[in-house]
Amino acid sequence: MVAYDDDDDDDDGVVICGAAGGIGQPLSLLLKQSDLITHLALYDVVNAPGVAADLSHINTRSTVTGHGKDGMEEALQGAHTVVIPAGVPRKPGMTRDDLFKINAGIVRDLAEGVARHCPGAFVLVISNPVNSTVPIVCEVLKQHGVFNPKKVFGISTLDVVRSSRFASELSSAIDPKTTRVTVIGGHSGVTIVPVLSQIPGGFAQSLSKEQLDALTHRIQYGGDEVVKAKDGAGSATLSMAHAGARFTNAVLEATVAGKTGLVESTYVNLAADSESTAAFRAKTGLEYFAQDVEFGREGVSKIRSLPALSEHEQTLLDAAIPELKVNITKGTAFITDNSKI
Ligand SMILES: NC(=O)C1=CN([C@@H]2O[C@H](COP(=O)(O)OP(=O)(O)OC[C@H]3O[C@@H](n4cnc5c(N)ncnc54)[C@H](O)[C@@H]3O)[C@@H](O)[C@H]2O)C=CC1
Numbered sequence: 001m002v003a004y005d006d007d008d009d010d011d012d013g014v015v016i017c018g019a020a021g022g023i024g025q026p027l028s029l030l031l032k033q034s035d036l037i038t039h040l041a042l043y044d045v046v047n048a049p050g051v052a053a054d055l056s057h058i059n060t061r062s063t064v065t066g067h068g069k070d071g072m073e074e075a076l077q078g079a080h081t082v083v084i085p086a087g088v089p090r091k092p093g094m095t096r097d098d099l100f101k102i103n104a105g106i107v108r109d110l111a112e113g114v115a116r117h118c119p120g121a122f123v124l125v126i127s128n129p130v131n132s133t134v135p136i137v138c139e140v141l142k143q144h145g146v147f148n149p150k151k152v153f154g155i156s157t158l159d160v161v162r163s164s165r166f167a168s169e170l171s172s173a174i175d176p177k178t179t180r181v182t183v184i185g186g187h188s189g190v191t192i193v194p195v196l197s198q199i200p201g202g203f204a205q206s207l208s209k210e211q212l213d214a215l216t217h218r219i220q221y222g223g224d225e226v227v228k229a230k231d232g233a234g235s236a237t238l239s240m241a242h243a244g245a246r247f248t249n250a251v252l253e254a255t256v257a258g259k260t261g262l263v264e265s266t267y268v269n270l271a272a273d274s275e276s277t278a279a280f281r282a283k284t285g286l287e288y289f290a291q292d293v294e295f296g297r298e299g300v301s302k303i304r305s306l307p308a309l310s311e312h313e314q315t316l317l318d319a320a321i322p323e324l325k326v327n328i329t330k331g332t333a334f335i336t337d338n339s340k341i
């Protein structure tokens with residue numbers, strides 16, 4: 001382990017679990033640029049001290065510490081925010097759900113660490129399958145009596161990033177940097193529902209049915225495009241690090257710096273805003289869903305109501321709901337039927 005301050009209350013401390021991995025390293029590099037982080041703790045079962053030593057020479061505000069296999073407690077102690085890109089990525093031919101067998105246990109163990117060592121932390125989950133790993137985190141925190149639905153997020157920002165970029169490739173009027181597309185549902189295949197009809201200027205309405213179907217499919221299966229191109233060497237890492245840093249920075253700006261007006265689409269437990277989601281939950285039976293969330297000091301300050309959907313988007317949403325339910329039930333049952341706590 002690298003030097004560690006013994007202040008248990010790591011007010012602006014951010015921990016990356018899986019920090020030496022394909023996402024973890026560039027994500028740590030991007031977060032090292034943040035002035036809102038005083039302590040960046042890198043935890044991984046391999047190579048964390050080396051990555052930490054390297055990053056620690058960069059002349060920005062945060063102190064960087066590295067924590068190896070036996071260092072989870074030390075890394076998590078009193079943390080403000082925990083970002084989880086730990087676990088295995090896909091190979092060609094696999095679905096995200098195929099990762100459940102390995103990643104469910106990894107995420108469960110990290111959630112137990114959070115419950116024990118930093119129960120008030122914001123938890124940002126990248127590890128796939130996100131539709132199931134977020135319920136796993138929530139159920140572990142519930143079992144420990146420390147669950148706050150406003151503080152647990154599935155990072156689905158890469159779907160938003162892809163939507164902006166891919167749409168801009170079809171219209172020069174779209175600036176991919178400033179055009180934010182709401183993406184609802186979840187983070188895998190048909191559960192990814194980009195609300196392209198909300199892009200200003202009538203973009204979606206100007207596309208032919210074939211163009212709209214192709215764009216939607218490309219966003220839903222953008223992950224496969226990268227898995228195929230990497231040909232066995234993993235899945236999206238650099239674009240994911242960008243998306244993960246964007247999302248983490250938004251959470252920190254709201255919760256540490258008190259910035260208002262920040263909105264991102266993210267996969268959350270709908271109890272985070274039980275009032276505004278009551279009708280949707282009653283109608284769909286879903287407990288988790290990705291939707292535009294407004295951030296505040298406590299994390300989720302509001303889950304926005306669904307935007308008006310086109311007929312095409314409503315059809316996509318109808319197809320997403322049954323698969324989401326299966327994914328959510330699988331994650332929840334992994335803890336409630338299989339508890340080792
Ligand atoms: N939410 C999203 O949009 C995306 C999610 N992902 C997911 O992110 C995860 C990580 O992907 P990569 O970084 O490419 O994989 P990777 O294999 O390159 O890195 C994963 C890292 O996690 C570490 N690790 C494994 N078990 C651990 C544990 N118990 N505690 C701490 N660290 C542990 C490994 O040592 C490794 O360094 C995968 O599940 C992948 O599917 C990938 C891209 C996008």
Ligand SMILES: O=C([O-])CC(=O)C(=O)O
Nearest residue numbers: 090158222223224235236
């Ligand atoms: O496709 C994968 O396995 C990784 C991922 O979640 C993405 O790139 O969206």
